[in-house]
Amino acid sequence: MEVIEVKDQDLASTLSNNSKVVIKYYADWCGSCRLFNPKYKRLAKDERFQDVTFLNINAEHNPEARSKAGVSNLPSFAIVENGEFKETIFTSKEEAVVELLNKLN
Template identity: 60%
Template sequence: MAVDLITDNDFENVITSNEKVVVKYFADWCGNCRLFSPKFKRLSNDERFEGVTFLDVNAEKSPEARRAGGVTNLPYFAVFKNGELLEGFAGSKEDAVVELISKLN
């Protein structure tokens, strides 16, 4: 499955029209964000997460989406179920992201 890059324009629609969503918030200047991108792409293809929509959001260019996720630092990951924020955290440890996504099941 692909990781879709979205903005404030389509954030609300995508979050509410997909049951299970994980969002990676990033900024262009964030080195750890860039380093995590291949891992996030790989996780999006992991069969354990079938049915989960994977999204990338530029936190600097999408302030409404950033607020919706409660972003405190970057990279920041948030999971939404049926349009509601379940949980989020700042960090770049793959096992912590896997644990977060698993909360959607």
């Protein structure tokens, strides 16, 4: 699956149409965020997570989405199940994101 770029106005409908979601919050100036992009794209194509929708949200331009997940550092990752935010972590380690994703399976 491809990573989908989402804005504040699209978030609610995207979450209601997908039961398992992971969101990466980033900013254009964030070097760690850019470095994580290839890893995130690879995870989105990983068979273990084929039933998970992968979203990207620019935290600077989407304050409502950032607030819903309680994002204070970047990159941050949130998991959402059936429209409910379950957990948010701040990390640039792939293993930590995989651990978070496994909580959805």
